[in-house]
Amino acid sequence: MNSAIRxxxxxxxxxxxxxxxAGGAPAGKGKTGKVPKVEIRALDGIDLxxxxxxxxxxxxxxxxxxxxTVGILTTRVRPTSGTAWIGExxxxxxxxxxxxxxxxxxxxxxxDFSLTAREILVFxxxxxxxxxxxxxxxxxxxxxxxxxxxxxxxLVRGFSGGMMQRVSIARxxxxxxxxxxxxxxxxxxxxxxxLLLWELIREYNQKGRTILLTTxxxxxxxxxxxxxxxxDHGRIIAxxxxxxxxxxxxxxxxxRLRFGENHTAALIEELGRLAGVTEARASGESAVDLYAGxxxxxxxxxxxxxxxxxxxxxDVHISEPSLENLFLHHTGRSLRE
Amino acid sequence: MNWKAFLALLARDAxxxxxxxxxxxxxxxxxxxxxVFIFGRVMVGSGYMPAIYKSLLLPGIMAMSMVFTxxxxxxxxxxxxxxxxxxxxxxxxxxxxxxxxxxEKVVFGLMQGLVAGMAVIPLAWIILRxxxxxxxxxxxxxxxxxxxxxxxxxxxxxxLGCSVDQQHIGLMFSMVMTPMIFFGCTYYPWSALxxxxxxxxxxxxxxxxxxxxxxxxxxxxxxxxxxxxxxxLVMLIVFDVLLLLVGLRQFRNKSVS
Numbered sequence: 001m002n003s004a005i006r007x008x009x010x011x012x013x014x015x016x017x018x019x020x021x022a023g024g025a026p027a028g029k030g031k032t033g034k035v036p037k038v039e040i041r042a043l044d045g046i047d048l049x050x051x052x053x054x055x056x057x058x059x060x061x062x063x064x065x066x067x068x069t070v071g072i073l074t075t076r077v078r079p080t081s082g083t084a085w086i087g088e089x090x091x092x093x094x095x096x097x098x099x100x101x102x103x104x105x106x107x108x109x110x111x112d113f114s115l116t117a118r119e120i121l122v123f124x125x126x127x128x129x130x131x132x133x134x135x136x137x138x139x140x141x142x143x144x145x146x147x148x149x150x151x152x153x154x155l156v157r158g159f160s161g162g163m164m165q166r167v168s169i170a171r172x173x174x175x176x177x178x179x180x181x182x183x184x185x186x187x188x189x190x191x192x193x194x195l196l197l198w199e200l201i202r203e204y205n206q207k208g209r210t211i212l213l214t215t216x217x218x219x220x221x222x223x224x225x226x227x228x229x230x231x232d233h234g235r236i237i238a239x240x241x242x243x244x245x246x247x248x249x250x251x252x253x254x255x256r257l258r259f260g261e262n263h264t265a266a267l268i269e270e271l272g273r274l275a276g277v278t279e280a281r282a283s284g285e286s287a288v289d290l291y292a293g294x295x296x297x298x299x300x301x302x303x304x305x306x307x308x309x310x311x312x313x314x315d316v317h318i319s320e321p322s323l324e325n326l327f328l329h330h331t332g333r334s335l336r337e
Numbered sequence: 338m339n340w341k342a343f344l345a346l347l348a349r350d351a352x353x354x355x356x357x358x359x360x361x362x363x364x365x366x367x368x369x370x371x372x373v374f375i376f377g378r379v380m381v382g383s384g385y386m387p388a389i390y391k392s393l394l395l396p397g398i399m400a401m402s403m404v405f406t407x408x409x410x411x412x413x414x415x416x417x418x419x420x421x422x423x424x425x426x427x428x429x430x431x432x433x434x435x436x437x438x439x440x441e442k443v444v445f446g447l448m449q450g451l452v453a454g455m456a457v458i459p460l461a462w463i464i465l466r467x468x469x470x471x472x473x474x475x476x477x478x479x480x481x482x483x484x485x486x487x488x489x490x491x492x493x494x495x496x497l498g499c500s501v502d503q504q505h506i507g508l509m510f511s512m513v514m515t516p517m518i519f520f521g522c523t524y525y526p527w528s529a530l531x532x533x534x535x536x537x538x539x540x541x542x543x544x545x546x547x548x549x550x551x552x553x554x555x556x557x558x559x560x561x562x563x564x565x566x567x568x569x570l571v572m573l574i575v576f577d578v579l580l581l582l583v584g585l586r587q588f589r590n591k592s593v594s
Contacts, residue, residue, distance in 0.1 A: 014594075074430065077594050096339065100432040110423040114353040120427075123352075126345035127431035171427065 002087065004179050004210035005050035005073060010082035012043040012068050012234075042068040044234035045082070050212060050227070052178075055205050057225030058214040059327070065234040066214035067107055070183050073212070074104045086179055100128070103172030107183040109164035111156045117167050118143060118152040121174050128175035135174075142170040145200070162193045169197070173204060180204060182213040186220055198224060218324045230327060237330045245326050254325040255290040255298060258315035259306065262286050270305050274298060283332070291329065295320070342433040346441040349428075354449075364409070365453045369402040370460060376524065377465045388468040391461075393560055395469065396552035397523035399457040400486060404521075404545055407450030407490025408497060408514065411442050415498030416506060419591055429592050439495055439588040443581065446491030447484075454483055471556050479555040485573040486548040492577060493544070495584030499591045521545030526553060528562040544576040 015038070043065045050056040058066045071077030073084050075095050084091040089098040112120055118139055125135030143152045146166045151159065156167055165185070172180060182201070186194045201224060205211050215221050221228055222242050230238040230245070238245055246252070259267075262285050271290060272280035276298065279291040292298055295318045306313050319325055354361055376394050380386040418425035428438050461469060473479050501509045520540045522530075527550055530537035540546050551569040553560060563569075 071594070075593075076426070076429070096432050096434060099430055102430075104426075104430055106423070106426060108421075108423075110426040112349075112424050112427060113422065114356070114424075115349075119352070123345060123349045124427060126348065127342050127428065127433075129339075129341045129345075129432075 002052070003049045003085070004052040004054070004087060005048060005056070005212055006085045007046050007048045007069070007073070008083050010043050010046040010048075010069065010072060010084060011041075011080045012065075012072065012077065013080045014038075014040040014042055042234055043072075043079070043082075046231070046234070046236060048229060048236070050210060052210050053205070053208050054227060055201070055211045055213070055225050057221040057228040058212065058231055059216065059218070059221045059228050060214075060231040061216055061327075064231045066231055067183050068234075069231070070104075070181050070212070070214060074102055074181055075099060076104075101178045103175065103177035103180045105165075105168045105172045105180075105182045105185055107187070109161070109168050111159075111164055111167055111171075113155070113157045115156065116153050117148055117156050117159075117170075120156065120167060120171055124171045124174045130175065138174060142173060146170045147196070161188050162190060165189060165197075166193070169200065177209070179210045179212065182211065184214055184216070186215070186217065194220075218322060218327075222322075230330060232327075232331050238326065246322065249291060249326050249329050252320070252325075253292050253295040254319045254328065255292060255295065255302075256283070256317040256319075257288045257290060257302065257313060258284075259286045259288070260312035260314045264309070264311075267306065267309055267311055270309065271302065274301055274305065289328070291325075338437070339433040342431045343437055343441055346428060346431070346433075346438060347445060350441070350445045354445075361449075365402070365406050365449070366456060366460065368405065369398050369453075369457050370464075372398050372401070373457070373461050373464050377461065377469075381468070391465045391468050392470045392557045393526065393553070394524065395457070395461050395465070395471070396556045397521075397525075397549045398461070399454045399556075400545060400548035400552050401518055401521065401523045402457050403450045403454035403483070403486050404490040404493075404517070404548060405514070406453035407446050407487050408494040410449040411446035411491045411494025412498035412501070412509075413506075415442065415495070416501060416503055419499070420503055425592070435589065435592055436585055438592075439585055443488075443491045443495055443584070446494050447487045450487035450490045451483060454487065470559065472558055473556060474558055475555065479552075482548075482551040482555055482569070482573065485570075485577055486551065489544050489548075489573065489576040489580050492580035492584050496580050496587055499584065499587035517543055517545050522549040526550070526560060526562060527564055541572075544573070544580075547572045547576070 046065070046069055058069060060066050068077055072079045073086065073091060075091055075098060079092070086098045086101045089101065091098045112123070115123065121139035121142060122135050125138060130138065143149045146169070148163065148166055148170065151163065156164060159167065165188070169182070169185065185201070186197055189197060201211060201213070213224065225242060227241055228239065228245060229236045238248065240248070268280050268282060268288060271277060271288060276293040277290055278293065281289055283289045290298070299316060303313050376386070377391045381388055381391055429435050431438070458471070497509060497513065521543050522540065523545065527537065527540070527546060530540065547564070547569045550564045551573060554563045554566055554569065
């Protein structure tokens, strides 16, 4: 089966500070406003295959390259090398055809501030060649579905962040694109709006549409996505279903231990030998991460073993198998760092 | 070429223009109105200027009005829409080559520039009538020149709008527009610069010179001392093409990172 979204060896090097929405690493901008010549490797060989009808998640911390990937797939960022396809269209060779297939929700609302919410949808429909009756009907439907009807005829300039976000998403769905891109769709939304958003995304997916969303929220990735790629420093470090990915963490449970004193090699070695522990590694001068098949029941053994070595356990944090742990396992960093 | 999308982009701009109509009218007509009144009525009426100055001045005011409106109509929205809010993004994602998004801006600015220029004539008619003598011998040529003038103005607006940041708008107007207007042969014919041989050569890089002189040649032929028409036409076409190419390049650079 053909992929709905496909990339091969995608690379992007920014020669100047990347645009904020592309989410690249911040450039060292001097106070004078002069940007020193910098080379920022935002993407370093991304291969993606997203099957039609799938909800695919790109998960990673800020600056990992998620937005740049979306930017290239949506014709907004020119790749340094590599190719990207939407369905059968090469995004950079057949731009116009590719643009017909996609709807895009950018990380920050980029609404047309000179227009009302309804006009934004109607004009968007017109750009995509919808007939005048069709576009006003569809705009009405979407405004209703997105709970925007009562503000539909006001300029969007005065809208709250959450409302702007809803208008952005409604606009992206207006021409019923085969592939929908959502870049960090739930950032800054209240929990209630987030749930509405998830519902709308699932609903759109049920019509057989492909969705690619980026997020640094594990819960969101877990709740929505059928497949995930974990991306960090412009590379994909793991890919699979959320279940597969979680199963790939050694042990599943993560115990983050902090000791009163600096740990020693002997301590880490002993910890690694405890029953059920698959991996023990230092994560700081006095901190150790344990990956294990069990959680709380390990604590008494750890305390006993540590005090045998003259070290005191001062803090424990146990987390159950999650994508957060997965990210930590692959990168040694927490997603939110 | 996707005409449907192109027309929809034009319709969007027309819609926004209709919404800001009063602001647009003030912005377009207040300045030429004041110029016509002060230079044509006050200065001539009080005897500081001879009456024939009215006719000499009018084409210059027209050229200035067209250039100012054309540049403003394209540059200002672009500067705002390319800001961090990226309001233009939705149009860049429309199923049409992005260069056409820029061309649409140019076409819309060109129409605004033409309206602003043409409106000066009735305006002047009302204020300057006794003593104003216009002889449009060749309406076709006059319209062609007006079109070229509006064209380079909106192309210039595209080039400037894609090169200037919001914080530099003031600088753009004081460093580019103001000298352009004063050295643009708007208040005086190019022949008046004869006594400044170097300056009279330098101002020839200013497209407004050809606009003023071209309109003067076709509107008030009773002042025969203007630049040769062939030179005016060639230079106007050169500026149109040059500024369009530069503008398109800047636009593409600005819209794709």
